[in-house]
Amino acid sequence: MLTAERRQFILETLRRDGKVLSSQLSADLHVSEDTIRRDLRDLADSGLLQRVHGGALPKSPTAYSYTTRQNQAPQAKEAVAKAAAKLIQPKQVVILDSGTTTFLVAQHLPPDLEATIITNSPPIATVLSNYAHIDVLVLGGRLNKELRVAVGAATIEALQMFRADLCLLGIAGLHPELGITVYDLEEAHVKRAMVARAAEVAALASSEKLGTAAPYVIGQIGELTHLVTEATVDPRILAPYQAAGLTIVQNS
Secondary structure, eight states, X not given: OOHHHHHHHHHHHHHHHSOEEHHHHHHHHTSOHHHHHHHHHHHHHTTSOEEETTEXXXXXXXXXXXXXXXXXXXXXXHHHHHXXXXXXXXXXXXXXXXXXXXXXXXXXXXXXXXXXXXXXXXXXXXXXXXXXXXXXXXXXXXXXXXXXXXXXXXXXXXXXXXXEEEEEEEOSEEETTTEEEEXXXXXXXXXXXXXHTEEEEEEXXXXXXXXXXXXXXXXXXXXXXXXXXXXXXXXXXXXXXXXXXXXXXXXX
């Protein structure tokens, strides 16, 4: 089998099964595991999959740049944001993470909502400033200009002062086995601190992020209490998350 044919087989198996194992591919294709590892490395370098220990997972389609992400799956993000906004109850203390979907959440809050919202996102803070009854707490830190978010030790230290009722978490990928992932290491550290400071944690994930992975792990899916996604997602895709104990929230 030619190299191109072998790699096409790997990608087709990944699309069908949601993951590939090096040992199984080696047996199926009658080549060494070293050959399979080279294939997976080259496919990962081309942005076609995410390598993990023992194999590979689908790569999250989420772009790194905030500006680019604003134009990705806008209708799906709108649906997720509307559903997530309904999770916030009056008088709650809420951590609203950075991201393009969470930015839309800020735009869909009830105009008379009374709450305290903590965020490390300057764009979100600007939107929240228009709500008369929301107390906005902005986390400091180093501004990652491409992501438009505050990160670093100062951001994590500031989070230690809070015990939030709810955290609405922006993510790049969510996989039943690998867990919650993003593309930036510093952002992963901040998000991990957010998860630790909230009684309930909802991951906001449009369908294309489900079953995918990015390089940096925030935590396992058991650290979430809710998964917010579109109403059109196939129940079979959601089944592993429900089995892990997550409450599935979808916009009706």
